[in-house]
Amino acid sequence: MSDATTVPTHRRRMSAGTWTLQIAVLAAAVAYMFPIYILINLSLKPPGGSAFPLEPAVRPTLENFFAAWNQALLGPALINSTIVTAASTIIVVICASLAAYPLARSTSRWSSATYYAFILGMIIPFQLAMVPLYTTFRDLGLLGTLPAMIIFYGGAQLPFAVFMYTTFMRNMQREYEEAAEIDGCGQLGKYWHIVLPMSRPITGTVVILTGIHVWNDFFAPLIYLSGGEGTVPIALYGFVGTYYAEWNLVFAGLILSALPLLIVYFAMQKNIIQGFAGGLKG
Template sequence: MNRYTKRTFVLEVVMIAVAVVFAFPVYVLVNLALRKPSDTSSPIRPTVSPTLHNFSQAWQQGGLGGALINSVVITAASVLIVLAVSSLAAYPLARSTAHWSRGTFLLIMLGLILPFQLASLPLYQTVRDLGLLGSVWSLVLFYSGLQVPFTTFLYVGFLRALPRDFEDAASIDGAGPVEAFRYIVFPMLKPITVTALVLNAVNVWNDFFTPLLYLSGSTHQTMPVAIAGFVGQYVSDWNLIFAALLISIIPVLAVYLALQRSIINGFAGGLKG
């Protein structure tokens, strides 16, 4: 039986202190989102008369409904394409021993080294020439290319740690490379797939610069751009801003709570792999 020692007490105090540090900004966010605009007291002071008027006003004034739909479509489409392309590309790169495999892998890894800001102008010109400026599909195309190198890197590292016994058994039974990947390999990639899904979804959902660049001048906008519209040069309604921030957090939080067990198992399996 483990005894409650002084070290255990110190660790508990440290963990509680860290939890308080991380929870404090969330408290301020919720506190100000529920506060009336006329209340100008300290953000730390608890709101005496909470109201939901800020949420309805932010929804109507900022056009958050359309922005929310755009963000969901862009994030879902981009992540699905990235996972499909990266997993299919990583399989031959991880299993092949030919010289072209290593060279192709290093070429893909250049996408991790070179910052995408260097190609902002040519990418913008390409999207303009394709007639996709102002369309949500321009962002889907952008994110699908931007996130593939990192996701492929994750898949290749995980695949190289997987034994080939199941694939060899499938090939003996007459399964080709495509069937072996679909029915044998890809189900074993669930841990890294969940990890890649979470990382890519958060990056796409929170991105501000790219939607501002490619959707500028159109009626389409994403949640970060819509929230930025509440910040004026001279006047900023912080109650509406924090209410809009909470609205933007709800979809991501709902997905996390729905997939909480799979996400935790995915991270744990990824670390073990």
């Protein structure tokens, strides 16, 4: 009789725990989906309608998307953002992987000092270099141009990328490199034919993290592209005035600007997860 009475109690406890877990997961999903609901809801509301974000769009319309595309000139802005993001990301991947390979394999004091110098670059705030960089770009005639932003992001994102690559390469097996060295392959050959292909997971992580930061950054283009070509955040900023903001157009433009990043993310999702799992362990 005791066994017969304890089994249902155990089942009831398991059921209660499962329900509690499901409710917690559902609450977390609602909390994460709430900003997305506001974003989509406001982007579908007709102009002149209620701006209350929680009120559902009674008459949803796609007019805001066409208006945001035309009024903010999102086409040229998307092209500029794509050029800056792609060029900056390529520079970061090439320079960071080349710098991280010797740092991960060398055990000398100079190697350790160089590695910690890169780490220091992650700590120093951008505001300390803002004015010197502005005067340097001005003297070089690069102020208000896309090459200025490519140079800026290439240097700003390099320390974090070096940290990611170095951590990943230190946990990488060296048997393939030793076999390539026996076959007469030099350091650069080992990097190009062995190390870089094996670093695809962390490369995907660096690409998506760098791309998201560069694509969404607002402060640096506002300073260094003033009076010149604009990126997507600068283009959308035109809908926000001192006394009035066209939030319907802002949120519609945000959805349009997020589509390229979402496509890249889903295309590289597997590499990103593998990169975080392999590059941040140990």
